[in-house]
Amino acid sequence: MKVLVPVKRVLDYNVKPRVKADGSGVDLANVKMSMNPFDEIAVEEAIRLKEKGAATEIVAVSIGEQKAQETLRTALAMGADRAILVVADGPVEPLAVAKILKAIADEEQPGLVILGKQAIDDDNNQTGQMLAALTDWAQGTFASKVEVADGSVTVTREVDGGLETVSLTMPAIVTTDLRLNEPRYASLPNIMKAKSKPMAQKTPADFGVDTTPRVTTVSVAEPGKRQAGAKVADVDELVMKLKAMGVAK
Amino acid sequence: MKTLVWVEHDGITVKDATLSAVTAAAKLGEVHLLVAGENVGGVADAAAKIAGVGTVHVADGALYAHALPENVAPLVVALMADHDAFVAPATTTGKNIAPRVAALLDVMQVSEVLSVVGPDTFTRPIYAGNAIATVKSSDAKKVLTIRGTAFEKAAAEGGSGTVEAVSAATDDAGVSRFVGSELAQSARPELTSAKIIVSGGRALGSGEAFHDLIEPLADKLGAAVGASRAAVDAGYVPNDYQVGQTGKIVAPEVYVAVGISGAIQHLAGMKDSKIIVAINKDEDAPIFQVADLGLVGDLFKIVPELTEKL
Numbered sequence A: 001m002k003v004l005v006p007v008k009r010v011l012d013y014n015v016k017p018r019v020k021a022d023g024s025g026v027d028l029a030n031v032k033m034s035m036n037p038f039d040e041i042a043v044e045e046a047i048r049l050k051e052k053g054a055a056t057e058i059v060a061v062s063i064g065e066q067k068a069q070e071t072l073r074t075a076l077a078m079g080a081d082r083a084i085l086v087v088a089d090g091p092v093e094p095l096a097v098a099k100i101l102k103a104i105a106d107e108e109q110p111g112l113v114i115l116g117k118q119a120i121d122d123d124n125n126q127t128g129q130m131l132a133a134l135t136d137w138a139q140g141t142f143a144s145k146v147e148v149a150d151g152s153v154t155v156t157r158e159v160d161g162g163l164e165t166v167s168l169t170m171p172a173i174v175t176t177d178l179r180l181n182e183p184r185y186a187s188l189p190n191i192m193k194a195k196s197k198p199m200a201q202k203t204p205a206d207f208g209v210d211t212t213p214r215v216t217t218v219s220v221a222e223p224g225k226r227q228a229g230a231k232v233a234d235v236d237e238l239v240m241k242l243k244a245m246g247v248a249k
Numbered sequence B: 001m002k003t004l005v006w007v008e009h010d011g012i013t014v015k016d017a018t019l020s021a022v023t024a025a026a027k028l029g030e031v032h033l034l035v036a037g038e039n040v041g042g043v044a045d046a047a048a049k050i051a052g053v054g055t056v057h058v059a060d061g062a063l064y065a066h067a068l069p070e071n072v073a074p075l076v077v078a079l080m081a082d083h084d085a086f087v088a089p090a091t092t093t094g095k096n097i098a099p100r101v102a103a104l105l106d107v108m109q110v111s112e113v114l115s116v117v118g119p120d121t122f123t124r125p126i127y128a129g130n131a132i133a134t135v136k137s138s139d140a141k142k143v144l145t146i147r148g149t150a151f152e153k154a155a156a157e158g159g160s161g162t163v164e165a166v167s168a169a170t171d172d173a174g175v176s177r178f179v180g181s182e183l184a185q186s187a188r189p190e191l192t193s194a195k196i197i198v199s200g201g202r203a204l205g206s207g208e209a210f211h212d213l214i215e216p217l218a219d220k221l222g223a224a225v226g227a228s229r230a231a232v233d234a235g236y237v238p239n240d241y242q243v244g245q246t247g248k249i250v251a252p253e254v255y256v257a258v259g260i261s262g263a264i265q266h267l268a269g270m271k272d273s274k275i276i277v278a279i280n281k282d283e284d285a286p287i288f289q290v291a292d293l294g295l296v297g298d299l300f301k302i303v304p305e306l307t308e309k310l
């Protein structure tokens, strides 16, 4: 079974985002970019499936600018076998990403596509579900456990009320939640080895996908800032203040 | 505009998240509802009482139980022939279904809408709420998920919607099956609708400490209990306690953060709370930058004393 893992290059989660002065977006010049953390979890899960013998090949895919090569090299260094970069300048929104991934899935015929549940830049949380719609495959979103056996995959999902388990016929789509696994770091020898793993380059046009955005950004603003309040000296003062605010009786 | 709102329910009652979605939908025009599930006649009757709703479409059948998106999305798509917008609360159920509907309609979804600026213009948070984008959709039909904390709840009573069985029968897709669930049983208020929340972080150090310190304080305040990702990852509490960018978004009257540093991913989930109280031994912890009341010190001393004195 082949596993397809889409990985997105995003602002590193440790960097505090800054809104550009002209309100056109968030400043991405000269800031650290990394693989979307949920996608690291997706790559790790694919590698574990391969280590268990459930998967035979892992193909990492990224849609974005040439620099997304670095993100794909990270996936290869972690343990993916080959990579596909779909070069696109400017943002490609989830619907178009899903269409490109659908075309790649048609070519590659994976048993599973494992995506992150959400990209931490636009916080859309859509692409996996959209890909499931376009392929007409089952979806197991927000996964905290994935078990593959006999043509089906059992996915434990993190839902608002707790956990839910579904069984899906493969091929299927899985999106990762934080507790699925702890991604490994690539070792130095593996980083070296990754340099010679194959990376194909494509464009959205190769798949006949129009990436013109349907949702355009009019402006981006900073959220209202909270004023830091006062520190209290001790529990008695805290209790007094809480009572004054009507929180405690 | 004719909007179809997804009714979030547990088979018995309509969930509060639905009421915020109704308020958002009302800003677009006519509001109609979809209740899907198995044996949901009671839910449909309750939904029809929500103020301002028109038709309550009811799809009752085993294939709609557990809201499996493979079965529910085609149902919504069939109904969308007669609606201009689909609105779902940004719950895990809404997030599971709405994008599947959007792709089937060839529409780009607008996620976690914070405000409706106009019929095709909305604001939404990006980068864990560190920026707010105003976006414009050019799609003929709209698919939106709604952030519950950003809209008032519509009145649950006073409406007189017409309950109508959905005639468009869809088939069981046959590719997914509900196996089971482990849902938290708690007498406490739900996190997303609680007036007061006490949350614990990594500093608690163990599930026992969480239980012995955070819960009695929450009991005293009649509060719901939340947690940081670190506390959930460490197994002190289950996943449904997580507050943050990728957990639950809350905005209670009072949020008490105990032993939580205040990482941007955590702040994303709680910084719209009315009053934030922080207890942390590090006076430079980022949580104090958003706290209205901060107390620097050891939580193992402070929390029992606070619980006793309240």
Ligand SMILES: Cc1cc2nc3c(=O)[nH]c(=O)nc-3n(C[C@H](O)[C@H](O)[C@H](O)COP(=O)(O)OP(=O)(O)OC[C@H]3O[C@@H](n4cnc5c(N)ncnc54)[C@H](O)[C@@H]3O)c2cc1C
Binding pocket: A013, A037, A038, A120, B200, B201, B202, B203, B227, B228, B229, B230, B231, B242, B243, B244, B245, B246, B247, B248, B258, B259, B260, B261, B262, B263, B264, B265, B266, B269, B279, B280, B281, B282, B285, B297, B298, B299, B300
């Ligand atoms: C993709 C991604 C998504 C994420 N999503 C979320 C999310 O949704 N929600 C979330 O919460 N996090 C999320 N995180 C994690 C986030 O970045 C932080 O790691 C996490 O919030 C830290 O939890 P914490 O504050 O409990 O732990 P820490 O950062 O370790 O803070 C513990 C705090 O306790 C204080 N302390 C220690 N001992 C005591 C004591 N005895 N008395 C008083 N204070 C004490 C310390 O001073 C410190 O400030 C996410 C991270 C990533 C990468």
Ligand SMILES: Nc1ncnc2c1ncn2[C@@H]1O[C@H](COP(=O)(O)O)[C@@H](O)[C@H]1O
Binding pocket: A005, A006, A007, A008, A009, A036, A038, A039, A042, A061, A062, A063, A064, A092, A094, A097, A114, A115, A116, A117, A118, A119, A120, A122, A123, A124, A125, A126, A127, A128
């Ligand atoms: N440009 C992209 N390239 C590769 N994968 C992507 C891209 N955008 C989104 N994805 C995948 O879809 C997931 C969810 O993204 P989103 O729907 O944008 O929140 C991500 O975690 C990735 O796995």
